[in-house]
Amino acid sequence: MNRIKYLCGTTFRMLSLVAAICVLSFVLVSASPVDPLEAYVGAESTMSEQAKQEIAEHWGLNDPPAQRFLTWAKNTIHGDLGDSITYHMPVSTVIFERFQYSIALILSAWVLSGVLGFAAGILAALKRGSLLDKGIKTFCLILQSAPVFWFGLLMLTVFSVILGWFPIGQAVPMDKLAEDVTVWDRVYHMILPSVTLSILGISKIALYTRQKLIEIMHSDYILFARARGETTRQLVVRHGLRNIALPAITLQFASFSELFGGIALAESVFSYPGLGSALTAAALNADAPLLIGIAMFSALFVFAGNLIANILYGIIDPRLKEGGYRA
Template sequence: MKKFIFQAVRMVTLLIAISILSFLMMAKSPVDPLTAYIGTNSTISEEAKEEIAEYWGLNEPPLERFLAWAGNTLRGDFGESIVYKQPVLTVIKERFRYSLALMLIAWLSSGILGFLLGIGAAVCKDSVLDKTLKMVCLTFQSAPTFWVGLLMLSIFAVNLGWFPIGLAAPMGKVASEVTVGERIHHLVLPSVTLSILGIGKITLYTRQKLLEILGSEFILYARARGESVWQIVKGHGIKNIAIPAITVQFASFSELFGGIALAETVFSYPGIGSAVTAAGLGGDVPLLLGIAIFSAIFVFAGNLIANILYGIVDPRIREGVSHE
């Protein structure tokens, strides 16, 4: 119960801090919400501008705007998006269902492939495979998300024509007529882009941890008993590197949210990431704050799941189990 209360207090504190910081950054942003709303070349009158500013509450002091937003949020009203002219929760709901499929595919594929490649690189230390994997992983680790996305577009969409250039479905087709295969076809390039960026870290981390285990004394004893390399990896290595791998994998939630905004913008994918970009360029404070809170809850839930999995992988660290 104490741990549950601590986690709840920690989450509430985190949400408050994120809300304040996000609002302060938007308040100091050079983007003028009113100018973004009406356009730089608008010819509407000053009276009309004042009415628009009053409608969206843009003419109020920042502190009053934040307190009004916080009060409404506590009642479950996250406000209306300036960019999309819809309730913030509606925008998040519609956009997140697209992003969820993209993030899950990228997260699972990067975790599984990174774990397997890390094991292979450690077992084949200093081989051609190991050196090649390290070089490729380090290259993609240092590559910006938008650069990898543009590279994928240029090669596989423009030059080879294997995949569509963007969007989540064929252009001009009614949503009810779009097949599952067509949606998967549009998901491939953005999901591969996000997967590549996550595979590198997990591969290198798994490789390093497994090398540390393979160099320990109890592994030397296992070798003396006649166990093969794969028997050692299966019986001793995987269990000992599972918890560090889970930690890195679930810690990548926050990075995944950061990368998805750029990836969805490059591929014109209508997910939560592209909504963040549109809200930032349009000075849409209610939508940005709503997405920030939603993202924080999502990442917090991922870390909580990781803590639960620790006890499943290693029963010794479960709650209530004595280590004495």
């Protein structure tokens, strides 16, 4: 019964979240000063007014906002997210094609930020007060204060323009056919955007892990274990890692939403053809179907990440399982 109640509650929260995001996204798009018809045909277009009205009628732009939303909601329930005004294809197709690029970028940045942040936090805590600890804290504070687009431009200028180590942009080489593109080509083009996007999570995880491990290493049971003759390595592995794993996992999975927020800027800087660049193009063109579709998809993705985090809590600490120990 507890599992059924949990699944029902989780499903209700997910549907409520998606519905609220859809309504809010539609309201914001409708209030946008960008005219979707003008963005579609171009400001300098010589198209006749009759042709423009036919296009507006085709896209439903002449209907009241409430009617357009209800029409969209009805079609969405039947699996039709509508057609993108920007890309002239179904929204589901655009999301699927672009997400194939974005998921590789998001996962690589997510893993990189988690591993580096966790390792840096542990190292800083064990070397508390040393020059290394101060250097890690300073570096993390700089990363946390640096905007994604500024850091991306800096990386692009240094490593692509000045040093020439990495390509300037795109996800694959422009001088190769699709069948000639190798896995290394894709990884090579993804390194700089991935590193840029990873700065969103490294500093928070590192600083939080450092503080948490310092508190644990000065607790009574650690002092007792140290008195029994356990080494620092044994103390960290046996007692420290499990206690700092839960807050680290919380921050790591919570960074999903930040990654979706930063991916639009990172992909725009590096001309990476992912979901973030599609979101930017849709916003500039007031492409309501694509904007709402991406917002709904990102909400589901972030919700799934938080759900996975809750499941991992029970695996790492069995006391947190349903029906078990409650603090």
